[in-house]
Amino acid sequence: MKxxxxxxxxxxxxxxxxxENRAPVDNRVLGQxxxxxxxxxxxxxxxxxxxxxxxxxxxxxxxxxELLHAVADEINRRFDxxxxxxxxxxxxxxxxxxxxxxxxxxxxxxxxxxxxxxVPSESFEMATPDGGQALNYAVRSPLGVIxxxxxWNLPLLLMTWKVGPALACGNTVVVxxxxxxxxxxxLLGEVMNAVGIPPGVYNVVHGFGPGSAGEFLTRHPGVxxxxxxGETRTGEAIMAAAAKGVRPVSFELxxxxxxxxxxDADFEKAVAGITRSAFExxxxxxxxxxxxxxxxxxxxxxxxxxxxxxxxxxxxxxxETGVGIGPLISQEHRQKVLSYxxxxxxxxxxxxxxxxxxxxxxxxxxxxxxxxxxxxxLPESAAVIREEIFGPCCHIAPFDTEEEAIALxxxxxxxxxxxxxxxxxxxxxxxxxxxxxxxxxxxxWFLRDLRTAFGGAKASGIGREGGVHSLEFYTELRNVCIKL
Ligand code: NAD
Ligand code: 6OD
Numbered sequence: 001m002k003x004x005x006x007x008x009x010x011x012x013x014x015x016x017x018x019x020e021n022r023a024p025v026d027n028r029v030l031g032q033x034x035x036x037x038x039x040x041x042x043x044x045x046x047x048x049x050x051x052x053x054x055x056x057x058x059x060x061x062x063x064x065x066e067l068l069h070a071v072a073d074e075i076n077r078r079f080d081x082x083x084x085x086x087x088x089x090x091x092x093x094x095x096x097x098x099x100x101x102x103x104x105x106x107x108x109x110x111x112x113x114x115x116x117x118x119v120p121s122e123s124f125e126m127a128t129p130d131g132g133q134a135l136n137y138a139v140r141s142p143l144g145v146i147x148x149x150x151x152w153n154l155p156l157l158l159m160t161w162k163v164g165p166a167l168a169c170g171n172t173v174v175v176x177x178x179x180x181x182x183x184x185x186x187l188l189g190e191v192m193n194a195v196g197i198p199p200g201v202y203n204v205v206h207g208f209g210p211g212s213a214g215e216f217l218t219r220h221p222g223v224x225x226x227x228x229x230g231e232t233r234t235g236e237a238i239m240a241a242a243a244k245g246v247r248p249v250s251f252e253l254x255x256x257x258x259x260x261x262x263x264d265a266d267f268e269k270a271v272a273g274i275t276r277s278a279f280e281x282x283x284x285x286x287x288x289x290x291x292x293x294x295x296x297x298x299x300x301x302x303x304x305x306x307x308x309x310x311x312x313x314x315x316x317x318x319x320e321t322g323v324g325i326g327p328l329i330s331q332e333h334r335q336k337v338l339s340y341x342x343x344x345x346x347x348x349x350x351x352x353x354x355x356x357x358x359x360x361x362x363x364x365x366x367x368x369x370x371x372x373x374x375x376x377x378l379p380e381s382a383a384v385i386r387e388e389i390f391g392p393c394c395h396i397a398p399f400d401t402e403e404e405a406i407a408l409x410x411x412x413x414x415x416x417x418x419x420x421x422x423x424x425x426x427x428x429x430x431x432x433x434x435x436x437x438x439x440x441x442x443x444x445w446f447l448r449d450l451r452t453a454f455g456g457a458k459a460s461g462i463g464r465e466g467g468v469h470s471l472e473f474y475t476e477l478r479n480v481c482i483k484l
Contacts, residue, residue: 002031004182006040006188006206009047010199015040021182024091024165024327025317027366033182033479036205041174043217044203048145048172050224051200056172057142068113070195072106079193085183086156088179089369091326092281094318104448105156105184108164111450112470116168119262119468122208133484140475143248144224147217149238150185152178152329153284153390159185161376162227163428164337165470170199174203176214180329182206190452209234219246227473228282229286230251232414232459239462250284250463250473253456254388259289259445260431262402263297266422269443271302274394275309277335277419278446279372282326283337283392286460287417287439287446291385292396295406299398303376306396307353310372315358322439325392327368334368337391341373344384344395349375380411388414402427406434409466419445438464 005012018032036044053058056064068424075082082102087094092101094464123137146166150159159175166173177185192202207213207436218226218241228238229252242249259277261270277289292303313324327336341355373393378385385395399405409418418435420442422428432440438455441447448454451467463473 001029002034004031004035004186004206005187006034006044007202007204008044009050009203010038010407012186013040013043017392019471021089022330023088024329024368025368026363027331027368028363030088030183033179033206036213036216036248040217041205041213041220042222044174044205045145045217045220045222045266047200048174048203051198052142052144054198056198056201057170059170061170064168064170065117066110066115067195068164069199071191072109073193074195075102075106075109075188076146078187080164082156082184082187085187086181089183090152091318093323093326095319096281099159101154105160107450108157108160108433109167110325112165115451115467116165116471119471127209127481128292135484137480139479139480140169140471141477143474144171145222146171146173146474147174147220147223147226148173148175149218149228149230150175150177151204152180153281153286155181156184156188158229162190162229163202165465166227166474167197169471171474172201172203174205174217175254176205176207176217179206179208180236184484190468208241209238211269215241218222218242219244219414223247225473227465235461246305248473251456251461252354252433252465253452253459253461254414255286255288256291256386256388256412256414257287257289257417257419257437258412258435259292259394259419260399260405260409260421261292261294261298261302262405262420262422262424262427263295264423264427266443267301267305267421269300269420271305271309273419273421273445274293274306278306278394279310279313279325279364279392280446282328282370283372284329285446288390289445290389290394291408291412292394293399293405294396295405296398299357300397301317302354302461303374303396305378307374310353311372315360315369315370315408316327317364325356325372326369328391329368332370333390334370337370337389337393339383339390340387340389340393344375344378344382347384349382349384349395350377352376380408380481393428402431406431413459417441
């Protein structure tokens with residue numbers, strides 16, 4: 001039976017308390033996860049602190065960049081192991097994990113290493129009151145020990161999206177992966193040792209949130225900053241923990257994202273784009289589209305076309321050829337998603353397609369499958385239009401004017417992403433300027449350039465990461481003023 005251990009000070013650490021890690025495709029037990037208690041979390045934070053004062057803290061940026069490139073190369077060398085681990089933990093299709101999750105895991109180290117190496121610093125000359133001169137210039141210091149708390153939907157991608165820049169800036173990290181997906185964070189410990197990242201720079205503690213490793217880590221006074229991706233409600237709890245000691249936080253939280261399709265859009269591309277944004281990763285993408293607004297003149301045609309696409313998504317295990325959709329992460333999450341499916345019907349929705357569980361054969365019948373689901377006909381006050389479901393489902397409603405579409409998109413407490421489909425550049429720009437979100441895609445979705453700002457407005461997050469914006473969070477900017 002596989003053992004997923006904590007990684008502390010460069011060593012794999014077992015604990016007396018374990019919990020099962022299960023495969024979403026058939027609910028089989030994949031292995032035992034060693035839950036970190038307060039003692040192990042404390043050891044991890046201490047080892048991260050010690051590493052700051054050691055070789056890592058004294059290392060030149062050039063050498064750090066070389067090492068982080070080596071981490072990326074080693075992930076690529078062990079690509080198949082990372083791929084197998086991620087597919088087993090999440091059940092996501094091979095095409096998705098091999099084209100998105102694992103390559104991004106490597107890229108997150110390379111790109112941020114290069115950004116840190118190349119980003120300039122500001123400097124100002126000034127006249128002083130005594131007629132002399134002074135020179136101001138800024139230097140960046142690492143923030144210190146960073147607590148990294150991660151979700152389960154894109155485990156390696158989202159974890160390294162924070163660990164990459166944190167290490168590139170010279171920090172050390174203690175990562176708390178999701179209890180649902182412990183594998184790739186653990187495997188990364190082997191990579192760190194193999195390429196010579198000093199012990200204590202990268203640490204992993206396994207466990208849950210409240211009363212477990214997540215809470216112990218975020219409350220630990222030795223943690224200098226916390227970066228978190230997950231639910232908005234969890235963000236509130238972590239923010240309260242971070243208040244003690246006034247520690248900075250960077251939050252990427254939930255979403256209830258709108259897709260807007262204008263009648264002048266390239267129809268086929270819009271249908272394909274919304275198919276991805278609504279159903280990719282079984283709808284478990286924070287940037288996903290659960291509310292679709294379509295201009296009335298193409299509404300019926302669009303609904304029929306999206307229905308056909310949803311029904312063509314073949315459910316199945318990651319490795320099977322032609323699989324278009326995997327399972328949800330857990331039985332508990334499936335119950336939540338199915339409760340929204342029932343709620344939509346109770347609230348009077350027209351179920352265009354789906355609404356239940358697909359018939360799966362043999363062992364797969366034990367997996368956490370749900371059908372891709374499309375609703376129409378609900379008022380905007382309905383729960384499935386207001387609340388984040390995080391499943392493969394969307395409600396489609398018609399609109400008549402550009403202003404109406406923008407107002408509908410903005411009528412939510414969240415503000416993460418919007419995807420807009422139109423061939424009118426002027427309109428695209430007008431809409432992009434008015435939607436209250438951190439990222440607005442035009443004629444695309446989840447198209448990522450890691451140099452750009454990423455984050456959420458309103459209840460979808462605090463701060464921006466990506467490119468130089470990551471440096472804002474992971475470093476302290478110090479002005480040096482020299483009287484010449
Ligand atoms: P979650 O908030 O339940 O858990 C995320 C992590 O926080 C897990 O590691 C969990 O153990 C830990 N945690 C839970 N309670 C905690 C506490 N009180 N203190 C410390 N740690 C705690 O989220 P999830 O279910 O794993 O992920 C799905 C959610 O994440 C969705 O809401 C989704 O929108 C969001 N998400 C957002 C982004 C983004 O970029 N904005 C990206 C991915 C996922
Ligand atoms: O691409 C990224 O950097 C990122 N943070 C994606 C988030 C996806 C949410 O599920």
